[in-house]
Amino acid sequence: MPFTSYYLSPEGELRSELSNEEIKAAFKSNQGLLWVDVGDTTKEDGEFLEQTFGFHPLAVEDCVSTNIHPPKVDDFEEYLFIVVHGVNHAGESDVVETAELAVFLGANFVVSNHNLPLYSVESVKHSVENNTRVMRRGADFLAHTLIDALIDNIMPTIDRMTEIADDIEEQVVQNPQQPTLEAILKLKRSATHLHRVMAPQREVLNRISRGDYRVVREDAKIFYRDIYDHVVRIEDLNQTVRDMTDNALATYLSAVANRQNEVMKVLSIVAAIFLPLTLIAGIYGMNFENMPELKTSWGYYAVLGFIGAVIIVIMWLFWSKGWVNWGRRRIFGIRPLTIEMERLRGYTRHFRKVPRKKS
Amino acid sequence: MPFTSYYLSPEGELRSELSNEEIKAAFKSNQGLLWVDVGDTTKEDGEFLEQTFGFHPLAVEDCVSTNIHPPKVDDFEEYLFIVVHGVNHAGESDVVETAELAVFLGANFVVSNHNLPLYSVESVKHSVENNTRVMRRGADFLAHTLIDALIDNIMPTIDRMTEIADDIEEQVVQNPQQPTLEAILKLKRSATHLHRVMAPQREVLNRISRGDYRVVREDAKIFYRDIYDHVVRIEDLNQTVRDMTDNALATYLSAVANRQNEVMKVLSIVAAIFLPLTLIAGIYGMNFENMPELKTSWGYYAVLGFIGAVIIVIMWLFWSKGWVNWGRRRIFGIRPLTIEMERLRGYTRHFRKVPRKKS
Amino acid sequence: MPFTSYYLSPEGELRSELSNEEIKAAFKSNQGLLWVDVGDTTKEDGEFLEQTFGFHPLAVEDCVSTNIHPPKVDDFEEYLFIVVHGVNHAGESDVVETAELAVFLGANFVVSNHNLPLYSVESVKHSVENNTRVMRRGADFLAHTLIDALIDNIMPTIDRMTEIADDIEEQVVQNPQQPTLEAILKLKRSATHLHRVMAPQREVLNRISRGDYRVVREDAKIFYRDIYDHVVRIEDLNQTVRDMTDNALATYLSAVANRQNEVMKVLSIVAAIFLPLTLIAGIYGMNFENMPELKTSWGYYAVLGFIGAVIIVIMWLFWSKGWVNWGRRRIFGIRPLTIEMERLRGYTRHFRKVPRKKS
Amino acid sequence: MPFTSYYLSPEGELRSELSNEEIKAAFKSNQGLLWVDVGDTTKEDGEFLEQTFGFHPLAVEDCVSTNIHPPKVDDFEEYLFIVVHGVNHAGESDVVETAELAVFLGANFVVSNHNLPLYSVESVKHSVENNTRVMRRGADFLAHTLIDALIDNIMPTIDRMTEIADDIEEQVVQNPQQPTLEAILKLKRSATHLHRVMAPQREVLNRISRGDYRVVREDAKIFYRDIYDHVVRIEDLNQTVRDMTDNALATYLSAVANRQNEVMKVLSIVAAIFLPLTLIAGIYGMNFENMPELKTSWGYYAVLGFIGAVIIVIMWLFWSKGWVNWGRRRIFGIRPLTIEMERLRGYTRHFRKVPRKKS
Amino acid sequence: MPFTSYYLSPEGELRSELSNEEIKAAFKSNQGLLWVDVGDTTKEDGEFLEQTFGFHPLAVEDCVSTNIHPPKVDDFEEYLFIVVHGVNHAGESDVVETAELAVFLGANFVVSNHNLPLYSVESVKHSVENNTRVMRRGADFLAHTLIDALIDNIMPTIDRMTEIADDIEEQVVQNPQQPTLEAILKLKRSATHLHRVMAPQREVLNRISRGDYRVVREDAKIFYRDIYDHVVRIEDLNQTVRDMTDNALATYLSAVANRQNEVMKVLSIVAAIFLPLTLIAGIYGMNFENMPELKTSWGYYAVLGFIGAVIIVIMWLFWSKGWVNWGRRRIFGIRPLTIEMERLRGYTRHFRKVPRKKS
Numbered sequence A, B, C, D, E: 001m002p003f004t005s006y007y008l009s010p011e012g013e014l015r016s017e018l019s020n021e022e023i024k025a026a027f028k029s030n031q032g033l034l035w036v037d038v039g040d041t042t043k044e045d046g047e048f049l050e051q052t053f054g055f056h057p058l059a060v061e062d063c064v065s066t067n068i069h070p071p072k073v074d075d076f077e078e079y080l081f082i083v084v085h086g087v088n089h090a091g092e093s094d095v096v097e098t099a100e101l102a103v104f105l106g107a108n109f110v111v112s113n114h115n116l117p118l119y120s121v122e123s124v125k126h127s128v129e130n131n132t133r134v135m136r137r138g139a140d141f142l143a144h145t146l147i148d149a150l151i152d153n154i155m156p157t158i159d160r161m162t163e164i165a166d167d168i169e170e171q172v173v174q175n176p177q178q179p180t181l182e183a184i185l186k187l188k189r190s191a192t193h194l195h196r197v198m199a200p201q202r203e204v205l206n207r208i209s210r211g212d213y214r215v216v217r218e219d220a221k222i223f224y225r226d227i228y229d230h231v232v233r234i235e236d237l238n239q240t241v242r243d244m245t246d247n248a249l250a251t252y253l254s255a256v257a258n259r260q261n262e263v264m265k266v267l268s269i270v271a272a273i274f275l276p277l278t279l280i281a282g283i284y285g286m287n288f289e290n291m292p293e294l295k296t297s298w299g300y301y302a303v304l305g306f307i308g309a310v311i312i313v314i315m316w317l318f319w320s321k322g323w324v325n326w327g328r329r330r331i332f333g334i335r336p337l338t339i340e341m342e343r344l345r346g347y348t349r350h351f352r353k354v355p356r357k358k359s
Helices: A020-029 A043-053 A057-064 A119-130 A139-152 A154-174 A178-210 A218-283 A299-320 A326-350 B020-029 B043-053 B057-064 B119-130 B139-152 B154-174 B178-210 B218-283 B299-320 B326-350 C020-029 C043-053 C057-064 C119-130 C139-152 C155-174 C178-210 C218-283 C299-320 C326-350 D020-029 D043-053 D057-064 D119-130 D139-152 D154-174 D178-210 D218-283 D299-320 D326-350 E020-029 E043-053 E057-064 E119-130 E139-152 E154-174 E178-210 E218-283 E299-320 E326-350
Strands: A004-008 A014-016 A033-039 A072-075 A079-087 A098-106 A109-114 B004-008 B014-016 B033-039 B072-075 B079-087 B098-106 B109-114 C004-008 C014-016 C033-039 C072-075 C079-087 C098-106 C109-114 D004-008 D014-016 D033-039 D072-075 D079-087 D098-106 D109-114 E004-008 E014-016 E033-039 E072-075 E079-087 E098-106 E109-114
Touching: A004 A020, A004 A119, A014 A119, A020 A033, A020 A043, A033 A119, A033 A139, A043 A057, A043 A098, A043 A109, A057 A079, A057 A098, A057 C218, A072 A178, A072 C218, A079 A139, A079 A154, A079 A178, A098 A139, A098 A178, A109 A139, A119 A139, A139 A154, A139 A218, A154 A178, A154 A218, A178 A218, A178 C218, A218 A299, A218 B057, A218 B072, A218 B178, A218 B218, A218 B299, A218 C218, A299 C218, B004 B020, B004 B119, B014 B119, B020 B033, B020 B043, B033 B119, B033 B139, B043 B057, B043 B098, B043 B109, B057 B079, B057 B098, B072 B178, B079 B139, B079 B154, B079 B178, B098 B139, B098 B178, B109 B139, B119 B139, B139 B154, B139 B218, B154 B178, B154 B218, B178 B218, B218 B299, B218 D057, B218 D072, B218 D178, B218 D218, B218 D299, C004 C020, C004 C119, C014 C119, C020 C033, C020 C043, C033 C119, C033 C139, C043 C057, C043 C098, C043 C109, C057 C079, C057 C098, C057 E218, C072 C178, C072 E218, C079 C139, C079 C178, C098 C139, C098 C178, C109 C139, C119 C139, C139 C218, C155 C178, C155 C218, C178 C218, C178 E218, C218 C299, C218 E218, C299 E218, D004 D020, D004 D119, D014 D119, D020 D033, D020 D043, D033 D119, D033 D139, D043 D057, D043 D098, D043 D109, D057 D079, D057 D098, D072 D178, D079 D139, D079 D154, D079 D178, D098 D139, D098 D178, D109 D139, D119 D139, D139 D154, D139 D218, D154 D178, D154 D218, D178 D218, D218 D299, D218 E057, D218 E072, D218 E178, D218 E218, D218 E299, E004 E020, E004 E119, E014 E119, E020 E033, E020 E043, E033 E119, E033 E139, E043 E057, E043 E098, E043 E109, E057 E079, E057 E098, E072 E178, E079 E139, E079 E154, E079 E178, E098 E139, E098 E178, E109 E139, E119 E139, E139 E154, E139 E218, E154 E178, E154 E218, E178 E218, E218 E299
Parallel strands: A033 A109, B033 B109, C033 C109, D033 D109, E033 E109
Antiparallel strands: A004 A014, A004 A033, A072 A079, A079 A098, A098 A109, B004 B014, B004 B033, B072 B079, B079 B098, B098 B109, C004 C014, C004 C033, C072 C079, C079 C098, C098 C109, D004 D014, D004 D033, D072 D079, D079 D098, D098 D109, E004 E014, E004 E033, E072 E079, E079 E098, E098 E109
16 A cells, blocks of 8 residues: 655655655655554565665564464664554454554664554644644654554543443443443453553553663653553553442442342332231131131221231331331431531541641 | 742841842842742742752742642752642541642742642741741751641641541441441542542652752751651551552451341241241131031130240241341450450560569 | 483584484584473483483472462573473363473583473474474574474464353353353363463563573574564463453353343233233123123123233233334344444544545 | 650769750760650640751651551661561550551660550550660660660461451351451451561661661671561561461351351241142142042042152152251261371371380 | 482483482583472481572471461572472362472572372372483473473372362252351362462462563463463453352352242141131130020031132232242243353354344
């Protein structure tokens, strides 16, 4: 496929849509800044990269293959080969997936490669076309811009995951069903996957921001350090999502157990009321000839009254044990703990109203 | 917004409420000690900081942005850029949140930045206004005072969390309800969040107290080491809270299972007593013509007696299996283990012959 | 057993099926490249290796013994002794097992040893026989080819495990049975075992690709680095399988609890409907002489109507509590969460204004 | 409060109960060995320490404050400031708590501080009073003796915890109740707390035994190494206690589930026997005019016989499914596994042919 | 107690059963190789070791005391003091325990100490008595032989644990009872304990095989490296046992839940069938005067038929929900997953029948 290519000549002129010959010439001039972006790399593209730029066959192989490559930075002296991951916005999966961006970073060229479409790369192209400032600051800064945009694009996904985690947290209390569990586990898998990609990514950016790579100038390192900080923040927020899913899981399982409890209680109460009463009715349904109560005129009404009394007594017993009239007890249950959390805030909020005297 | 600013001139005179021009002059004089505190930093504030003090744009960007920035220390030779977290006392969340304090620490200036109101900073301002001693000891000591106050302010929250954990522990045994679970999980999330902030914070303070930063003098390091010790202590107490929540969770789940057990027992006992008796009543309610017992005068009373006997026998069976008369068994259950803990203390208390003096 | 042996003479001529004497001569010549492959090593083979090549007895012992040897690299100055693991395709176990490949790598010889048949070694033999290119690049490259083929052969097993994990995930929701659990646990054990083998393997390849071993030339290291990357990728995919089994386990246990819940609900509903009605029937089956209703002509129909009404009321009560008419509620349950995941994708897909080109 | 103080003059004479002036003189002489022990340190004590010995204010602050200070060692060139933890034998808590011992170790003085009474310090005082040998070996050895005694005093508590864990393990199988769970969780918290104190403690002793501290002589290091070994041993035993509590928790939860199972079985058996029989009795209690069986003379006895037969058949069904007659099956269940453990011992005991001598 | 002692004179003559004087003389000669083995060390033995060999009192103390000492290596320049652990074959515990072997390794002497009888030491004595080869290779090799034999003796225990884990795995599916759980937890504790001993042991052997200890010659290090590999293998197999116990625990808990499910199903089915029917019988047992059905001649038979029909319909309902006729469904459940595992093997086994073309 045709490459997207930009060349900022030493005179500060920006050319784009270079032919393969022009790319070769620009690379050989060792001047200005050349950026070639390759999407959906074919075998032919790989050969072109290998021949034109003299990239190592193994690095090119990583670009061509559609396998997943964990984040890494390889130092080939003349250039760095960096693999970083962003969120794959093109996928259709229910679970968050990642997309790779491979960057060859040389003294005056950047070759970026990605087999999936990346919004971050598109946005950098857009800003390069509008304004050459990004390219004027050098190859290491251009590579930083690409990687930074990629990492920043993870944030909305994290925000979305946090929102979903909030929704799940609510749903898990109000109406926990099997799909709730599936949503919890999908979110957990998303967070776990993101964590596994972010951890080596952080290491890669740490090494670039601290390491002694020839092609990254001293004053560009702080910018990579900044991306490192972003990755740490993403990891942190992602960890919060993981904690929330763990809590949601605990709440879900507890809610399932509680619902079962309620089912059991209904059963127990029904049985405790009606089994004894059925026995009483059964007794007076016996056909013994000598059952004096049967002959009294008030017997039937006495039994009906007794049945009513038994129902009232047993209901009262269950009520006193806290098995019925949930509403009231639940309010009792909620109150103190809400107050607890209130107290937590209130206490700490006001505890140093008086100024601190001896520092 | 207007900055809060203090300048201790080399002559030991304290001025406050400096204009922007005075701040620039004080900074350029390279003498005395200048402290500027910025709350709720706007884009304009950021530009002022960048232009007046020559701070790195990325560091200023961290101050202006309202994102969360994990604790870190960046060395810019001329100054350190330190981000530390305290507890956010202004938030309304049920979960403990953290508030950032960013500090630029130079040889003779301190610029502090926080987008949320911080009591610790207010208390330091108050003591500076009362007494210039804090500022006379130098920029590194002033920065230490700010960070120390921030970290110390976490303690009451930890204390509060411990109290809540105690309350939960009690409630989880006496009356475990769904809100109890929610309180447990909220507390756990608070503790986990605090842990995630404290771990890198400890690293930051360790690096300042051991590292070779130009702007932190040798004899000031021990004071940062002291804050490091406080962070370790906070982490320790926080870990205890996490353990307590884990235990509370286990107790809660066990209590739910136990309650279900009790519900089931009531049901089983009721069924075991009344189903057989209902059968007996049913048998004598059959309409067979040839049922000799029906014609006896004592039959009815015999059946009533038999029913009473069956109830007594079955109750006794359940009692002997430990299903009823909980009170007694529970006391048996508690006793030995309470004694265990007594023995734990007692044994260790007296195991050395040396008498306990009023040392 | 006879060895499989190849010798590429300095003149570039390939000989195979060498006699023991020829092997000794080729080894002593210190020229060309000698490859000896030993399968199912006997004690005699071990002695031959020890005498001919002067290998250390302990390394030879590792080859002869059928115990499992964790991945390692031992440096004997003149040669490296490398143990790596692939998947054992010959085993009959339900759980994925690993097979060892031991490689002695010298300046101009490679001795490979494996007590189980390995497809990867066979395929390398095949390509050597077709084309001497592999051997012309030197001993370190030949050893790389052997190890690379072994590691690459793990991939289809990982793919298969992922497919099984997908199948399990489906089955666990639709029809969770005890065998499902067994399949989950077997898959988990496979993944755990693979993880335990891969972790030290990665370390071994890291050391070869970075270390200062005499027999691995500088420009061959990058090829070992490439295998290292493959191992990292395998670990990553394997970790995904482990996560999926953990989730499947949680879903399984939750599904078991849910099924129990359904069983309980049927029981409770049946009891709640029929126990009260049986009491009513029992009351009018009592033999009191004075029961006015019995004499009315409409009494029987009134009771039948009352019974019908009670059934309807109780069913409605359960329906309003969400205990019956599952179909509708489940749809309600699924919808919002599916929409959630849709929103996750949709939101992130469109959040940057840059249009999606056919990049 | 008055200090407990000892001074071993260079002439080998031991004086005790020194006045403040004598302590100052002894410290300034730079000869002999001075030991001052401060319990329950007041603010005035702190000032005395600061002025007399010139200790750093932050170290003194750690002594005066009643906060918990994690184990640490601070090097102030002239002296070390060491904080170590032992078990608090004075506390009344159900959970094991720790007590701090702070030691200032100089070339010829030791100042120990503890706000809780410590038996270990009392015992060292006692042995110093009886025999000056401990003090004659120098300040580093005296400090070692204090720390060693403190650590050794943890052992009986660990032993006691192991015994309680054994008791719990027994009780959890025989009669698991809610208090059992509470005991398990308390023990777990004790073990976790001890673990959290021991981990940094080990690090502190490792650093003293390996580090280059001026005041610890080369041949004294091995003694600190010995304490390090004790801490490792304590950690190991403590870990066993934690494992036992984890296992006890699993057994407890399983026992609760099993008990519920038994309750359910009783219910199911009762229902399965009596519900069908009640139906039969109910059928023959119907008032149809045309029910031929009712008129036979043997009908009643046939029904009674049928009822008896049904009871026997259902009991047999449950027995064959293993729901009743537990005794027998449980024996079957225990046997093979006890034999397993027997075989484990037996097998390994005899596996080498070498006869077991009375070595 | 008398020591077991061997002395290989420089002339290659082996003497055994040396007197204390002879031991002293042999040690002082600094020639040949002296091996003293002490079992069940008394205080007097300790004093003899201290005086004769000049061992450090703390090391000797470790030999005399019966406490557990974690694996370690202490370097005393003239000699190494090594503590390693093997399996205690003499113990009577249900849980695998470990036995210590302490070795003093000098240039030309080895002193081994163990308070429990060790088969490995006996077997080394036996081979020394038969053949002096072991002693002729030097002190470091003799110590290696002792440690190697000790570690190798762990293997049969591990094998046995694996077999028990297999048995448990089978039993947990077929007949899970409380004793099964106890066996699982005992095995888990054994594996955990072994793990805790093996981890530092590996570190000790790593240090000996890599470290610069004077008394271990360069070419002896590879032998210690070999023991290191064995320890790694033991850890690996032990980890497999731990995984199997974790899986067995999950299966056990799931099996308990499943059994409860079956109990509940029996109850629900019985109730769902007989409660409605009893109501019907109850209705026709009512004593209303106006119940037209009662007077029909077919009424009784209609009710009987209706009862039969209801039983059939309800049974069919349960069957269609998969609550009865387990046999068929279980087969359905097992099949696909067994096929899964078959497919796993089959697929990978045949996937590269065709040789790999382009390596």
